[in-house]
Amino acid sequence: MLQDNRTHATRRNFLAALAASAAASRARAEAPASRVAVARCDTYGRELHETLARMLDQLGGAARLVRGKTVTMKINLTGSPTMRMGKVPAEKAQYTHPAVIGSLVRLFGDAGARRVQIVEGCFSSDEPLEEFLLAAGWDPALWLTLAPQVLFENTNTLGRGRRYARFMTPRGGHLFPGFDLNHAYANCDVVVSVAKLKEHATCGVTLGMKNMFGATPLTIYGDYAGKDEPDENGARSGRAAIMHHGRRPPSKSAPQPREEGSPKDDKWRMPRIVADLAAAVPVHLTVIDGIDTMAGGEGPWIRGCRPVHPGLLIAGLNPVCTDAVATACMGFDPMAARGTPPFETCDSFLELAEQLGVGTRDLRRIEVAGLPVEKAVFRFRA
Amino acid sequence: MQPTRRNSLLEWPASWKDPSLLRWLENSPFGVLLFPEDPPPQIAGPASALCRIVGRPAWRKHAEIDWRQPGNPVLIGDGVWPAMGASGAQDATEAGPTGLPWLEANGWLIRMARDLASSAEVWIRSDPPEDPDRADASLYAFAQSEARAHGALRPLVLPPRIAAGLAAGNAHAVSWWQKLCAVESWWQQRPEWQTWPTAARLVVISDFAGPNQYAAAEFLNLAARRNLSWRVRHPHGLGGEPLRGAAAVVYVDQAPLQGALLELLEPFVRQGGLLVCLDSARGALRGLEPGGGAHLRFHLFRCGKGRVAASRGGWEDPYLMAQDVHLLLSRRHDLVRLFNPGSILCWPVLSPDRSRMLVHLLNYSRTGAAHDVVVQTWAPLKSAAMEQPGRERRPAAPRREAGGWELDVEPFDGYCALELEGNWDAAG
Numbered sequence: 006m007l008q009d010n011r012t013h014a015t016r017r018n019f020l021a022a023l024a025a026s027a028a029a030s031r032a033r034a035e036a037p038a039s040r041v042a043v044a045r046c047d048t049y050g051r052e053l054h055e056t057l058a059r060m061l062d063q064l065g066g067a068a069r070l071v072r073g074k075t076v077t078m079k080i081n082l083t084g085s086p087t088m089r090m091g092k093v094p095a096e097k098a099q100y101t102h103p104a105v106i107g108s109l110v111r112l113f114g115d116a117g118a119r120r121v122q123i124v125e126g127c128f129s130s131d132e133p134l135e136e137f138l139l140a141a142g143w144d145p146a147l148w149l150t151l152a153p154q155v156l157f158e159n160t161n162t163l164g165r166g167r168r169y170a171r172f173m174t175p176r177g178g179h180l181f182p183g184f185d186l187n188h189a190y191a192n193c194d195v196v197v198s199v200a201k202l203k204e205h206a207t208c209g210v211t212l213g214m215k216n217m218f219g220a221t222p223l224t225i226y227g228d229y230a231g232k233d234e235p236d237e238n239g240a241r242s243g244r245a246a247i248m249h250h251g252r253r254p255p256s257k258s259a260p261q262p263r264e265e266g267s268p269k270d271d272k273w274r275m276p277r278i279v280a281d282l283a284a285a286v287p288v289h290l291t292v293i294d295g296i297d298t299m300a301g302g303e304g305p306w307i308r309g310c311r312p313v314h315p316g317l318l319i320a321g322l323n324p325v326c327t328d329a330v331a332t333a334c335m336g337f338d339p340m341a342a343r344g345t346p347p348f349e350t351c352d353s354f355l356e357l358a359e360q361l362g363v364g365t366r367d368l369r370r371i372e373v374a375g376l377p378v379e380k381a382v383f384r385f386r387a
Numbered sequence: 388m389q390p391t392r393r394n395s396l397l398e399w400p401a402s403w404k405d406p407s408l409l410r411w412l413e414n415s416p417f418g419v420l421l422f423p424e425d426p427p428p429q430i431a432g433p434a435s436a437l438c439r440i441v442g443r444p445a446w447r448k449h450a451e452i453d454w455r456q457p458g459n460p461v462l463i464g465d466g467v468w469p470a471m472g473a474s475g476a477q478d479a480t481e482a483g484p485t486g487l488p489w490l491e492a493n494g495w496l497i498r499m500a501r502d503l504a505s506s507a508e509v510w511i512r513s514d515p516p517e518d519p520d521r522a523d524a525s526l527y528a529f530a531q532s533e534a535r536a537h538g539a540l541r542p543l544v545l546p547p548r549i550a551a552g553l554a555a556g557n558a559h560a561v562s563w564w565q566k567l568c569a570v571e572s573w574w575q576q577r578p579e580w581q582t583w584p585t586a587a588r589l590v591v592i593s594d595f596a597g598p599n600q601y602a603a604a605e606f607l608n609l610a611a612r613r614n615l616s617w618r619v620r621h622p623h624g625l626g627g628e629p630l631r632g633a634a635a636v637v638y639v640d641q642a643p644l645q646g647a648l649l650e651l652l653e654p655f656v657r658q659g660g661l662l663v664c665l666d667s668a669r670g671a672l673r674g675l676e677p678g679g680g681a682h683l684r685f686h687l688f689r690c691g692k693g694r695v696a697a698s699r700g701g702w703e704d705p706y707l708m709a710q711d712v713h714l715l716l717s718r719r720h721d722l723v724r725l726f727n728p729g730s731i732l733c734w735p736v737l738s739p740d741r742s743r744m745l746v747h748l749l750n751y752s753r754t755g756a757a758h759d760v761v762v763q764t765w766a767p768l769k770s771a772a773m774e775q776p777g778r779e780r781r782p783a784a785p786r787r788e789a790g791g792w793e794l795d796v797e798p799f800d801g802y803c804a805l806e807l808e809g810n811w812d813a814a815g
Contacts (some may be wrong), residue, residue, distance in 0.1 A: 084682050087725065087728055088727060089726045089728070089759070094726075094759055094788055094789065103789055132714055139719055139721070140724070142724060142726070143790050237683065238683070356689075
């Protein structure tokens with residue numbers, strides 16, 4: 006950011022940039038570090054459940070995290086449920102695999118979770134999440150018996166809630182000082198981001214933190230969002246106008262982004278929004294499905310994408326640490342800045358989240374349990 | 388295989404004055420000759436030895452047909468030329484509210500007519516494109532196949548350049564004609580396909596008249612666009628087993644439920660069915676209790692083991708109506724599901740013994756699927772085969788995936804059929 010602004014620098018904003026840089030350095034040093042578990046898992050069969058159970062044990066045990074609690078699980082269903090990369094089912098490319106979701110629900114149920122809420126902001130739609138899953142060719146009914154109470158919610162709207170929950174960004178955030186989200190993110194004790202190990206055309210990689218971008222309701226942040234208040238009939242289309250390009254503000258009822266002088270380039274904006282969300286919405290566990298996935302982008306609409314089989318699972322209690330390890334497992338440097346893979350054309354949301362004090366991306370400070378990173382590396386740009 | 392019947396329709400070109408041009412009908416599948424005006428005697432005489440002649444067919448707009456007396460054949464004169472919707476701008480297409488390309492399709496209209504006039508033939512006509520550059524034989528073959536796949540006949544209207552070319556014996560025109568003859572012959576060898584009833588878990592009841600006509604017809608159109616299949620019944624034609632296999636009924640009309648219709652629907656709901664209707668039409672239903680969650684556009688009730696969804700604001704938006712009905716019914720009842728569908732519409736029909744489901748796939752872009760198309764069903768498949776005009780029948784290998792049984796569909800130009808062998812007793 007400093008470099009971009011230098012051509013327009015005045016003494017005042019140069020000093021401000023220096024101060025920000027110093028603050029960022031302090032934040033980086035203060036950013037918490039947390040253990041991340043990495044495991045080899047070749048299939049979505051029986052070994053998956055055993056591997057996930059072992060990984061949760063390595064992170065302190067599922068019971069310590071969820072016993073007697075309500076768990077909100079944000080899954081990753083990017084794009085239309087009927088769109089596939091060639092003949093590859095979505096769960097083996099762009100979607101979190103249903104076996105991973107089912108296995109986690111069972112592990113949480115067995116560990117004493119009181120309730121598991123499976124949530125996603127379904128692509129361009131306000132339809133019930135169960136119906137979206139059916140459209141993807143899955144049967145969500147299979148998960149209903151795996152924990153005492155399993156609920157589904159499409160968080161693009163108010164859903165079962167009476168009002169949106171407000172999440173403020175510590176330190177004011179880079180762009181968004183806060184977000185209004187579906188009640189499922191507030192009416193819970195534990196938030197779990199269940200993501201996919203993928204690259205991303207706009208953000209470099211899409212892991213646990215980028216997964217949470219789908220939590221922003223279309224009624225407030227979508228292209229047809231209400232001007233003053235959320236429009237419960239407006240959950241259609243995407244989030245390009247408000248979030249990607251800043252062409253219009255979110256509903257006035259929600260915290261407003263600091264748009265003055267901000268670039269309208271989504272490769273500047275989106276990493277900041279992802280970092281702001283990571284700071285605003287506490288994610289207690291991130292699980293990244295890297296068994297069967299895709300390289301070259303986040304969905305089959307990306308030209309040149311291809312299916313890949315890293316055969317990996319990654320889990321951690323801190324979203325930045327977990328994403329940093331996952332980034333390294335993809336063959337990238339999590340310390341990379343803009344201009345370096347995988348952030349060739351965008352800012353690094355890992356760096357931006359670290360600046361907000363969410364967690365460290367410095368592998369030297371992160372303890373890895375299970376498979377060492379150097380043995381886990383699967384080069385997405387091979 | 389049943390014996391073929393030369394029942395294909397040809398509209399005699401106005402430019403053809405020479406009776407010797409009747410030679411094109413010899414040994415062709417075209418056995419019915421249509422004349423928009425009275426047939427000229429010098430043509431009608433010799434033509435009658437070759438085929439059936441129909442002069443001045445009384446084509447009607449579908450909204451003007453009295454479905455209690457639709458006639459035989461039912462003559463629908465306001466069909467559309469099947470294609471992806473084109474906008475004014477070149478190289479552009481129209482999109483619907485979801486961003487899906489708008490498709491000009493006749494399937495819903497033909498199926499509606501077939502269900503409402505079950506003992507009649509359905510003929511459907513529309514003017515072909517005026518642009519001579521759109522006279523490609525594949526466009527016309529697709530239009531013929533669209534009608535045939537849904538069980539109707541469409542008169543072939545020769546483009547002026549082809550009519551003139553055939554009169555002159557032009558090689559391109561002859562090739563064009565032979566391709567159309569081959570497609571029609573292919574369909575004539577499969578007459579049973581055109582009589583198999585729709586496989587659907589949804590039944591739509593309406594008189595398709597007066598204030599009910601627009602909402603009912605548009606609902607059928609837009610539900611078909613979602614690849615949500617349905618069967619149609621008229622409120623005064625409820626004989627047989629109108630709700631066999633149905634999981635939901637949409638009663639579109641404004642008239643309150645009463646008489647035979649009420650006697651049919653009340654037990655259907657009590658036994659577990661879903662009824663979707665106008666709030667003003669549900670009055671006579673007994674035993675409704677509020678329940679079943681909240682919905683922006685419907686009052687939801689429980690009734691016995693079933694549910695009633697009563698529209699709060701009427702059927703103002705048929706797009707939302709189709710979406711709401713699909714979701715209230717649940718995609719769990721989708722009989723087939725397409726992945727990477729693009730501009731493909733599908734329609735499933737069942738063999739009389741319910742051992743085979745035939746899925747008609749119509750690709751309105753006509754340039755092959757952008758991505759690989761996959762068909763999924765919940766029901767286990769014993770075997771599957773793919774058929775299309777001009778190619779050998781070939782087996783397809785179903786495979787078990789996380790969500791059901793799947794089949795890869797080879798790229799195809801305009802039309803293909805998948806025959807799925809299995810147990811389809813629960814398929815509506």
